[in-house]
Amino acid sequence: MKKFALIALASMAVSFSSVAQESPLTQEMKDHAVKIGEAAYKSNLTKDLITSLTTEVGHRLAGTANDKKGREWAMRKMREMGFDRVWEEPVDFPLWHRGSASLEMTAPFEHDLHIVALGTSIGTPEGGLTAEVVQFDEYKDLVEAEPNSLDGKIAYVSLRMAKTGLKGYGYAGQARRMGSVAAAKAGASAIIIRSIGTDDNRTPHTGSMNYEDGVTKIPAAALSNPDADLLDNALKYGEPVTLKLEMSSHSHDPVVTYNVLGEITGSEDPEKAVLIGAHLDSWDLGTGALDDGTGVSIVMSAAKHILDGGKRPKRSVRVILFAAEEEGLIGAREYVRAHKEDHKDFDNILLGAEWDSGTGRIINFAPGVGPTSLSVAREIGYVLAPYGVATLMTNTAKGQSDMSLLGNAGMPAVNLGMEPTNYFDFHHTANDTLDKVDMDAITHNAAIYAMFSYMAADVDVDFTK
Ligand SMILES: [Zn+2]
Known part of the structure; x- marks a missing residue:
């Protein structure tokens, strides 16, 4: 009896270890993600991007001349950084004057x-x-x-x-x-x-x-x-x-603004993409540094770090800079409508994550994926552990801010949680300016975004399942 139990245990151990060896997240993928992350920590790119955005553009109230300047800035930067594709998608909304x-x-x-x-x-x-x-x-x-x-x-x-x-x-x-x-x-x-x-x-x-x-x-x-x-x-x-x-104050008839997108095209299945997002618009009182210049800089920088890693993930990494978030997630709502109803390619989004949380350091990783891919999502999270990011044992993430509309429409998501900050001292005020940004924290955040989005785009797993 005892002997039988031991044999059973031994064979279970064999089958467990063979399952572990067969994880679609290979050691090579993890090593490459870490290589990208290590380079990202040494880079000034995230800091340079937010400094450039707040200095050259300033606020980006949706529909205004500054909003247009912001979009031109984002597209120019992504092209200069060597993104494979950069484009805009229209969003109608009523222009508001303060x-x-x-x-x-x-x-x-x-x-x-x-x-x-x-x-x-x-x-x-x-x-x-x-x-x-x-x-x-x-x-x-x-x-x-x-x-x-x-x-x-x-x-x-x-x-x-x-x-x-x-x-x-x-x-x-x-x-x-x-x-x-x-x-x-x-x-x-x-x-x-x-x-x-x-x-x-x-x-x-x-x-x-x-x-x-x-x-x-x-x-x-x-x-x-x-x-x-x-x-x-x-x-x-x-x-x-x-x-x-x-x-x-008064509103006008609808005008057109745009969601701005940029892509690092995948090597095998480019239509499928991990979506990392932020909102490009801001209120008009400050320079939109914390809300959401940090997010814009973090996700653009993360994609550039993947490009600089020299090896494309199998599927694309797409940066999305949403329009008119502040007036009520208007750009995100239009994105869901257009891609579910018009283009019908919404299901090609593998996983989405947004940064719209100011300047706090990412300290946790919370997945929201299908039950069979959860173990892989957690393995991705464990790669981030040495960088101070804990993987939460929940599986309920729907995406933050704009991305929550996509999560609620069925997109698998990851939420990245941050340390407590004094964000709400400055949020939506004239004091939302560059001096409030913790440059080390946003550099860390860009490294985390680069690592997890590279792995999620390279690993052969369907996060809806
Ligand atoms: Zn925001």
């Missing part, structure tokens, strides 16, 4: 308050609107406001974003994304929110907002954190507080 925005407290005290218009907001009537402000602690309280209870008033949501990274952002951000609809349903003539940000500067944070068909559109703006504190204090006196809001 215009001017001002807010005064007129009673019971007088102050000029620092605000910015939320992206895609309408403006006020000319000459502005003056109204009493009604405070809500958070978005869910505003949702409960009775119809007509805010007639002729300005709604104000005072919740301060918790310093808990994306979780805090997601929760507090509800007021920004949906507050205008809730406020308008209760009759408000405008909405002011405390900035969705973790700083204590008089630099308010812009960001996307939404209107709903059938609900009156009202102007929406964000107040800087210190100014929100001031308003909170004024409200504590229990007397009516009145504000005068004046904004000239």
